[in-house]
Amino acid sequence: MVNVFKIKELRYIPRWLVFFIDISIVSFSVLTTYLFLINLHVKINFTEYSNEKIFVVILVNVLFMLLFKTYAGIIRYSTFFDFFRILWSSGSTLLVLLGLSYISHVTLGKPVYLYPALFLFFFISVFLMFFFRMVTKKIYKVFMGAGNGFSGLRVAVAGVEDESVSVANAIIHSPGHAYRLAGFFSARSDSKKAMLLGHKVYNKKELLKNDHLASRFDAVLIRETMSRPKMEEWINLALDKGLKVLKASDISKVTEEGLVGSIRPLQIEDLLERRPIKIESEEVKSTHSGKSILITGGAGSIGSEIVRQVARLGASLIVVVDQAESPLYELKLELLEKFPGQNFKFVLADISNHYRLESLFEQYRFSTVYHAAAYKHVPLIEDNPHEAIFVNIGGTKNLALLSKQYNVDCFVMVSTDKAVNPTNVMGASKRAAELFVQSLQNSPGNITKFITTRFGNVLGSNGSVIPHFKKQIEKGGPVTITHPDIIRYFMTIPEACELVLQAGTMGKGGEIYVFDMGKPVKILDLAKRMIKLSGYTPDVDIKIEFIGLRPGEKLYEELLTDNSTTIPTHHEKIMISRDPLMEFEDIEILCKQIMRSAIKKDSLQVVKILKVIVPEFISNNSEFEILDKTPEHEVCQ
Template sequence: MKKLKDAFSSLYTGDNVVKLTELRYIPRWTVLFLDLSIAFLSIFISYYFIEKLHVRVNFPEYIYIKIAIIITVNALFMFVYKTYAGIIRHSTFFDFFKIILCSGSTLSVLLVINFIFSLDVGKPLFLYPNLFLYFFISISIMFFFRMVIKQMFNILIDYKGSSKIRVAVVGVGDASVSLARAILHNPNYPYRLEGFLTKRSDSNKALLLGRKIYNIDKFFKDKNLVNQFDAVLIIKEIMSKQELVEWMTCALDNGLKVLKAPTLSKMRESDFVGGIRNLQIEDLLNRKPIRIENEEVKKRHSGKSVLVTGGAGSIGSEIVRQVAQFEPSVIVVVDQAESPLYELELDLLEKFPHQKFKFVLADISNSYRLEALFENYQFSMVYHAAAYKHVPLIEENPHEAIFVNFLGTRNVAMLSKKYKVNRFVMVSTDKAVNPTNVMGASKRTAELFVQSLQGSEGNTTKFITTRFGNVLGSNGSVIPHFKKQIEKGGPVTITHPDIIRYFMTIPEACELVLEAGTMGSGGEIYVFDMGEPVKILDLARRMIKLSGFTPDEDIKIKFIGLRPGEKLYEELLSNDATTVPTHHHKIMISKDPCLRFSEIEMLCKQIIKSAVKRDKLQVVSILKEIVPEFISNNSEFEVLDKKKIEVSDI
């Protein structure tokens, strides 16, 4: 009521447009009053027509009683069908249908009254043409009234929305129309619907929700037309990756922003505005996610004790979240990063209040600290995600890679064997394949050690390794790095114009880890179909455009050269490896060369001693002995490869 009062009072203040559009709905009693007024008007119009036709009405002396009967019956059915309950500016065919039911029911009752009255008196109370005229006139005026109010609100909203973002909704399907209608009918949204875009060429002259439908080819050829819009709005869920890239390219090349919206079925209307966001580069890199629905995964975790090392990291924390859904008896989360571990604890206790967690601040290179956990919790599943992963840092500090990536893995794996853990699953990387840096070589050494344990004496644990590429949005990955550089105004730094990488999502990576933990029989290295590689230069250009800037003009791209140990492309399989398919067409087993436990254990003791002494060259030299395919690239350790070649020549 206050809103209505404010709207009418604003007629005197000159701010009536804004106030009226802020009015959420006309009170129901007002709509009922207006409908009854329309009914009253319809009676007089019908009588006016009858009079002009020179037809005498029955019982003219009871005219006011007859009007009262019509209004009373009509009002009764207005309450029955609640014709006054709908929000007028959102009127649809359903509201029109209710009006027809209401007026039709009124007509039926009046016809019954007329029939009974004629049986008793000899002639009907109402003229039948009069009743049918009233029926059609009242329906028409009530519907016309609603359409006028609805159109008036649309005009006022458009007037108020002159400073809003002018959007073209992509598509003319049900989802797109629902999205457009939500924008059109809510004045609080910061968007103004200007039209629709489609690939179809048969809709050029058609209107949808009162807006034009433009063919994509003709639209982007007309610069004056393009300038009437600020952004295109897409629904990501109804598009393929190829369509998404195509629409994004067309929009960005013509200076338009690209916005994405969820389907209305996935979001409450009150949250809808917050659901519209700028298209992110992750949306374009996302392949169709692999959903692994395996009842065995749930059985392996439900009611079991689970350990996750590196649990505060990007991969580790997602593993913890996914495992928590299977209700294990306890999840022990180990990490040496204090603040991330504490933040994870707060998050998990809020999201999984009934799940038992144990958060342990520990270094996995300390076997005594770890053994207390194994002894206490008797783990059934161990997920080993703890590792150092930044190539340049590890190249400078190879001994630290030995302590964490190798010795830490050795400790967790040996304890898993000792305490007869059912399954040990290690998270590895594609950088372990034909490594050109210490980080990759240290992970390959860890892979070899874990594989060697499978056939070692007295072992009952299934040792499994998963190997995949870069993870979207993980800590320190390229996309968050580029975002920060763009926010600062550039430049965006790329090591080499031809560098390419594979990408996958964090949930997808963790689903692979969980699946591998259940499908493996021990000793396997699982590799993943990563899809098509992405050129990092193209990635940077797209991110700059999506941020509303022009590459090399607003934001510069700078090439800084390959970092120590970095290579142009990553591989998932070594040169002499073959693959074996699994029951899932996207997951394969890599048949890599293996070492016996006695062989690698002797070399491991040597490399650990060298790491303790901080002897960089000796550490890397032993790494190259363990991993013969390790050839350093753009690194100080290339000298070791030259010596190796000289010795072999002799």
């Protein structure tokens, strides 16, 4: 039957049909009123003009229906707003007819319409028009439920506030989605017997005590605008009861019809112990507008997001450099479609190739350089330290020197918290790069601002723990963690890139900017919550295994060195770290030495020199720990 009438495809009843039905209801109400009067043996005035009187009643009603647009609402979304439209229309009709009756009563001695009859007609017509809308709304709901076979996730909406009710209403009336409203959850103690939109409101205490009650639902829906404590309460309750967690957008940002489409599973970003920080600045826009910008590592997680954000700022040219061919090509296709008016240049190049880079600086005369290219995987770099020297140190050196040579306004280097008190080659190589970049700030003839940004792990970046855990969960486990006590700071990719862009405008040169990343997250807790969000029980459905710390890995990361001092900025979430510096001549000599050792692939000598450049570099769980036991590092000159 559903397929025959195509209820699912019918978005709304045509307005002309609603108007015609309303006229029919008015006509029926008039006849019903007359029938009442006849059966009660009430004497009717001017019976010889009965047809004309009926015509006037219907005509006046139709005129006010057109005026108040009683037919304009979509029936399945009928509310008391539509009821008030009907009241205004029928009430105005009643007043006009009462006026006509009074005039005829004064002039002719008797009213053309009996006063009680007019009030009876008013109540019958109002009731029937609103009843028609409510019945149609209910029938639509029943047919939609039958069409879906009452399938879909059984969703409980958290909260009974107006926004929660609006979200629930959208779920009820929006066709073709994967959700079915099953009730409301409330922390209020007076909600035990309450009903909303025909569904029961369940008290939070009942849910905590009764596991069978929770089995009536598949998911809990929270709102984006909920306070953080409330959101955490409902997330914890849902995960403890084995329910999925969904999140609805702010209703002020979407239409009611689009509200259901905005519902999504809870993201890992929502599990951060802080709200994402947005940095907005007109200065950022003016710095990039009409300028030529270079972004290295542009096809990576951080680099590609920097490209997207810069593309919104009106740069005259964005040159994207990366040595990964396929990711660079995919990014090119995406950006050309998303930003058709932006001038891009996509360059396949290795930043360790000085001559290739110099041709770009010579041709495009960059105003700003964002340096995000780097090797970052700790275990791989620990096994191949010479490669980190070529790219992380040598590539950075090439870009920084060329920026100085070609008078680039601002050079911003993307660094990592692993550069602080490093325990691995990757972190030490990034710290060495930081030292080289900083050393150029006060070098003779320099006019470029050299700035470094340092932050922790980025959610969703290539090779990070989050996508790794997701893949392991999708395969049914186990989820592997190096150590039960390991902790990390996390931030989102957009946040990281906003910091990079903001730093370019805030800095005077030579600074290392660090971000207030909130509380560190215990990786074991993160893994458990990810497993629960996927609808599984940790160590029952999905096993968690501890595999031991990898070479060079430490239990916790730091954003500041022991010898650094923190200086606040005008933004409360951004600080400046004043780390120990090196003179350009000193680090230039050491960089040349380490490059020669890297060319020879002499790993031990490479790490030896690296420990001279970065004295706080103490290897952990690595073959290079032997170097830390030597009283003095013998460095080849």
